[in-house]
Amino acid sequence: MPIGLIALAIGGFGIGLTEFVIMGLLPEVAADFQVNEAAAGWLISGYALSVVIGALGLTAAVTRFARKPVLASLLVLFIVGNLLSALAPDYSAMLLGRIIAALCHGAFFGIGAVVAADMVVPAKKAGAIAIMFTGLTAANVLGVPFGTLLGQAAGWRSTFWAITAIGVVALVGILVLVPNSSQAAQAAGLRSELLAFRSKQVWLSIAVTVLGFGGMFGAFTYIAFTLTAVSGFAASAVPWLLILFGIGLFIGNAIGGKAADRNVDATLLVVLVALTAILALFALTARNPIASIVALVLMGGFGFATVPGLQTRVMAYAKQAPTLASGANIAAFNLGNALGAWLGGTMIAAGLGYTSPIWAGAGLTLMAVAVMTVAATTVNRQSATADRATVPAGRSGIGLGCAGRE
Template identity: 40%
Template sequence: MPFTLHLLGLAVFAQGTSEFMLSGLVPDIAADLGVSIPAAGSLTSAFALGMVVGAPSMALLARRWSRRRALLGFLLTFLGVHVLGALTTSFPVLFATRVVGALANAGFLAVAVVTATAMVGPDAKGRATSVLLGGVTLACVAGVPAGALLGQVWGWRSAFWAVALLSLPALLAVARSVPGGAPDAAAPGARRELTALREPRLRLVLLLGALVNGATFCAFTYLAPVVTEVTGWDSARVPVVLALFGLGSFLGVTLGGRLADSGAVRLPVAGGVLLALCWAGFALTAGNTPATVVFVLVQGTMSFAVGSTLIARALYAAPGAPTLAGAFATAAFNVGAAAGPWLGGLAIGAGLGYRSALWVSSALVALALAVAGAAWAARRGTADRRSPSPTTAV
């Protein structure tokens, strides 16, 4: 893989840290800015929804620029709003910085995916994508626990300053390593690229990716209360649990990136079945410490292996959308990231307990398997109807 891909992964690491770090900072933000904890928690939803909206809209905007100019513009905006967020004493301003930061993050990731896949051969898109997604998983391993630690020692603003400082070397790396030049004149028009969404195979893969990722982030969002309230661990061990899940996710992305390029469907199918069963198994055994440790690592690995494979398959399914394929995948990824925690919150709010988030994750993966099975059966039926029967064949 070209070294530039790893530099793009550094920027994605900074942005992934920003997206997920609020899970450990919400109480401090609420107390400092004089708002309720649910209001402070809305900052996470604002970022996820901004990613969903920003992925296609920012990718369309970036079509007018060279890839280096687009990446630099999005990264500078991302850095600037984190400086503003670290300085502000106004919750509405902080909320606005999260929305703008999400738009910039979505635009950067969409362009970075296209840039990365353009740097490698046509049969290596999965591995290139895994390098970028590796930045997200490393954010779970190191960035999120580090942000929580900074918040405990120096206050929540220090985490925002850390993300801004971490973006500086990535900014310099993009400026020096990503080729400039004019926008790709040979790329198809925006309207033609958007018609790629009519392709049934692409829509199916995006739906499956959203469902699997929804399951992942449903469980991840409520992992801390699961291990403290159900398993019975001390809250001081929560960063270790998050890091363990992140370690599994890094292993999963690496595995998924290698298998996605083979075109095989074994990992999404077999991995999906295993995911659904193991989320249910985790829910049943969450009160047992050894089982919790095993399931956290295994589910982190399998969730991101299956999820990253589906995202890569979306890129293969959108050859007619070379500049918007990354936006389609990013939007699907974040639809799941927004919907999964919301559904888990509904279950917990209904009085079903923290284990219910794990059951919701199992149900979402089971739904993905059912959708995939129905699509396969429909496609098989269509193929059979189009085939001449033995009695009528000449």
């Protein structure tokens, strides 16, 4: 394993911690700045919106530059944003710090995924991307609980000081451990990057990302209400249950990366079908505490098992200009988050109960299965046509979904 992947994972850990730890510290932050819950919530939603803007706009702006210096610059932006949050004298400064830190989020993961894939041989690209995203899963498993505890014990600003330090470590790691891109792997420029979106498979991959990840996140957004009001767990048990969910994320990310290296499309189809079934069973058995725990872990595992494959697939069909498409797919993950959360909240507001977001998630994921089936079928049909044109009769094969065809 190239050691540079560890530096990328540390950066992913810090960014993931920045995104999620605020949820556990929101009451303390709101009280310190004397703002209500709705205003404090903008520290989360404003961050998410900025992620989408950064993933598209910032990635597009830097496509003509070498990727390693760009990653280092993004981490400087991350450090500045979190430093501003740690020092913020008022709510407006805190929100500005959150926005600055968020702008690097999508671009870092989008460009970082391309850099990670370039560090390894083609057969291990999805696994390399999974290692980078291990930082994000570790942020959920370890970073958020301990970051929340630190903030509660020493003040919420201490958590952002710690995140700033993590950013410095990641920056040094990128500068020292990540190799410079070869001439062949340098960014292709904005025009070439935009041409990648002529591929129907790029758009199908992005659609699967929005629907598949949106289904999982829609169920997860309101999971605390489900676990307490339906499954019967005490509120004090929820953080520990979320750690189990995070462990599922960690395992699913690793296994999903290895499976996607063997066959991307087959992996995504199997995982999405399984995730749909798990969400449906979760909704049906949510009143059973044991079944809820099992479903929670499996939901995290199968939900995040899609990530390496989805990121690898969109990059493969973007061919020689994958940077902007990779960033767009990171934006798609966040759009899926917003879609799932909105749909789940709408169903709760309609009086359909706290299992309704899980049903909504199952519906979104089923739609992802349908789109992925269309995408894979199209690839296999094109592969069969090409084989009949160039290979003697009798040869057969299964399309991998990453052949780079349109």
